[in-house]
Amino acid sequence: MKYKYQLITLGSNVPERQIIIDQIRTELRNLKLPEEFIKVIPASSIEAEYKGNQPAFALYFGDTNSNFKDLDVTQKLMKDGTMILPIFYDSFETDIPCVLENQNAVKYSDNELNRIANVVLEAFELLRSTRKVFISYRRAESTAAAIQLFEALEAYNFDVFLDTHSIQKGEPFQDELWHRMTDCDVIVLLNTPGFLESHWCKEEFAEASAKQIGIVQLVWPNHQIKDIDKSSYISYPIQLVEDDFINKVSDSSGRFIESVVKCVLTEVESVRARNLAARQDNLITEFRNIAEKNNRTVTVQPEKILTEDLPNGEHIIYIPTIGIPQSTSCQSAEIKKELLGYDEVSIRLIYDDLRIRDKWLKHLEWLNDNFRKDIKTLKKQDFELWLQKA
Numbered sequence: 580m581k582y583k584y585q586l587i588t589l590g591s592n593v594p595e596r597q598i599i600i601d602q603i604r605t606e607l608r609n610l611k612l613p614e615e616f617i618k619v620i621p622a623s624s625i626e627a628e629y630k631g632n633q634p635a636f637a638l639y640f641g642d643t644n645s646n647f648k649d650l651d652v653t654q655k656l657m658k659d660g661t662m663i664l665p666i667f668y669d670s671f672e673t674d675i676p677c678v679l680e681n682q683n684a685v686k687y688s689d690n691e692l693n694r695i696a697n698v699v700l701e702a703f704e705l706l707r708s709t710r711k712v713f714i715s716y717r718r719a720e721s722t723a724a725a726i727q728l729f730e731a732l733e734a735y736n737f738d739v740f741l742d743t744h745s746i747q748k749g750e751p752f753q754d755e756l757w758h759r760m761t762d763c764d765v766i767v768l769l770n771t772p773g774f775l776e777s778h779w780c781k782e783e784f785a786e787a788s789a790k791q792i793g794i795v796q797l798v799w800p801n802h803q804i805k806d807i808d809k810s811s812y813i814s815y816p817i818q819l820v821e822d823d824f825i826n827k828v829s830d831s832s833g834r835f836i837e838s839v840v841k842c843v844l845t846e847v848e849s850v851r852a853r854n855l856a857a858r859q860d861n862l863i864t865e866f867r868n869i870a871e872k873n874n875r876t877v878t879v880q881p882e883k884i885l886t887e888d889l890p891n892g893e894h895i896i897y898i899p900t901i902g903i904p905q906s907t908s909c910q911s912a913e914i915k916k917e918l919l920g921y922d923e924v925s926i927r928l929i930y931d932d933l934r935i936r937d938k939w940l941k942h943l944e945w946l947n948d949n950f951r952k953d954i955k956t957l958k959k960q961d962f963e964l965w966l967q968k969a
Contacts, residue, residue, distance in 0.1 A: 583615070583616065583617065583618040583633060584616055584617045584618070584633070584634045584635075584636070584703040584705075585617075585618050585620055585628075585629060585630065585633055585634065585635040585636070586600070586603070586617050586618065586619050586620065586635075586636055586637075586638070586699060587620045587621075587622070587625070587629070587635060587636070587637040587638070587656065587661070588600075588619060588620070588621050588622065588637070588638055588640070589622050589637055589638065589639040589640065589648070589649040589652060589653055589656075589663070590622075590638075590639045590640035590641060590642065590647065590648055590649055590653075591640045591641065591642045591646075591648060592640075593640050595640065595666070595687050596638075596640055598692070599638065599666075599692065599695055599696070600619055602692045602693070602695070602696045603617065603696045603699055603700070604617075605696075606693075606696045606697070606700060606852055607700075607705075609852065609853055609856065610700075610705065610852065610856040610883075611856065611860070611883070612705065612883065616703075616705075617699075617703070622648070622649040622652045625652050631659065634702075634703055635656075635661045636661070636662050636663075636664070636699055636702040636703060637653075637656055637661055637662065637663040637664070638663075638664050638666060638695075638699075639653060639663050639664070639665045639666065639675070639679060640666050641665060641666060641667040641668060641671075641674030641675045641676075642674060643668055643669050643673065643674055645673055645674070647676040650676060650678060653676070653678055653679065654678055657678070662702055663679060663682055664682070664683070664684070664685065664695070664698060664699075665679045665682050665684040665685075666684065666685055666686075666687050666695070667684055667685075667686055667687065668686070668687055671684050671686075685698070690841060690844070690845050693845060693848040693849050693852070694735075694848050696852075697848060697851070697852055700852070706851075706852060706855055707764075707855065707901060707902070709738060709764075709902075709905070710736060710737045710738060710764065710851070711737070711738045711739075711740070711759075711762055711763040711764050711902070712732050712737045712738070712739050712740065712763060712764065712765055712766070712767060712847060712851075713739075713740045713759060713760050713763040713765075713766045713767070713792075714728060714729060714732075714739065714740065714741045714766075714767050714769070715766055715767070715768045715769070715780065715783045715784070715787070716768070716769035716771070716774075716780075717769070717771055717773055717774050717777050717780050718831070719773070719831060720769075720771035720772070720773055720774070720799075720830070720831055721769040721771050721799075721831060721833075722831050722832075723831060723832045723833055723834050724769060724797075724833055724834055724835055725741060725769060726741070727834045727835060727840065728767060728835075728840065728843060729741040731840050731843070731844060732767075732844070732847070735844050737847070740756075740759045740760070740763060742756060754936055755936070756783075757786065757934040758934060758935055758936040758939070760783065760786060760787065760790070760792070760934065761790060761902065761903070761931075761933065761934040761935055762902040762903045762935075763792060763902070764792075764793075764851045764854060764855055764901070764902075765792065765793045765794070765795060765847055765850050765851045765854055766783075766787050766792055766793070766794045766795070767794075767795050767797070767843065767847060768783075768784065768787075768794050768795070768796045768797065768814075769797050769799075770796050770797060770798045770799060770802065770804070770816075771799045771802065772799060772801075772802045786934070788813075789933075790858075790931070790933065790934070791813060791854075791857065791858055791861055792813070792854065792858070793813045793814075793815070793850040793851065793853065793854030793857070794813060794814040794815065794850075795815050795817065795843065795846050795847055795850055796814050796815065796816040796817065797817050797819055797843070798816050798817065798818045798819060799819055799829060800819050800820050800821045800823075800824075800829055804816055813854060813857065815846060815850055817842065817843075817846065819839070822836075823835060823836060823839045824836065855901055858901050859883055859899045859901060860883075862899040862901075862929060862930070862931060862959075863879060863883065863885060863899050865959070865962070866885060866897060866899070866929055866962055867879065867885070869962045869963055869966050870887075870966050872966075873963070873966040873967050875887065875966050876888075877897065883899065884896055884897065884898050884899070885897035885898075885899075893924075893925065894923070894924040894925070895924065895925050895926070895927060896924055896925075896926045896927070897926075897927050897929050897957070898926060898927070898928050898929065899929055899930075900928045900929065900930040900956075901930070902930070903930070903935055903939060903943075904928045904930055904943060904956045924953070925952075925953050925954075925955075926953060926954045926955070927955055927956070927957040927965075928954070928955070928956045928957065929956075929957045929958075929959070929962070930956065930957075930958060930959065931958075931959045932958035932959055932960055933959070940958065943956045943958075
């Protein structure tokens, strides 16, 4: 690779440093990306190995005795605009130096490993930076638990959709619900005994399977998963028991004990990364198949993007975009263009437009017509038409 993502490690040489690096490498393998995508640079090697023109992200490992290291390098990186994530153990105030007091930090624990790895991957645009979760439930059976998870996931920096909290007055309810589901990364489904008896709950489950969105499925006590519940390979069930609820109350007023909430947060974080990768792979496969049918030669690059060299000498990069393309998608496109070493190239953000509201589709078309000529969006229903062009 001409360019690499640079992960800079600062501060104490604690065992957790290698544990986190190993977790990041595991996530890269899960995403089917080469481990060499990320070059780990310790502070001692900054002068020799750090490249200012390549993406960089830093982890600062704190010290419980306030014996802070690498402060000069840390300040230099901050001046360069490099993002730094402080990691502390007991107290942020004592474990992290004052120079990083305005940075968002993470307290290290085994439960936070996936989250830390995903923060790094998001910083390198290997995962999208928006973190969207959709809660699917039956109000008559699990309202209190749904609200509890909504609050916990929001506190964990997720953008959470819950029908009673997330749809503004005057918006078409069902259109907005499908739209928000399309744009989410993972669904938390509260599978209560009567869940599939509700027409709309059954529709939500079927929609999630059709869109291949990962589902963390919480199965209520004394309730078995039916065949329809098993129809999606992207569903990850968690069987609950009465003891998982406060005072063993599992009706509409029942709330989970704290350990169950933590388990859900960890599983959502893990499923999210796996699911984004799977949806990206499916989009790539579908685009390639249509291209091959139309005698267009597109090549899948290790960065999980597609490139095409046209007979007239033009180059096109196709970037699979999960959910609704945003301005951050364009920023990611610029980074990927640099990583491939292209100068003159046009970029198409390819995406699945199923269930995206018409007003958003029209907005994206308007942006195509009125803004940048080198970066445009291309929706799934137009793949065939685009690839039929000579």
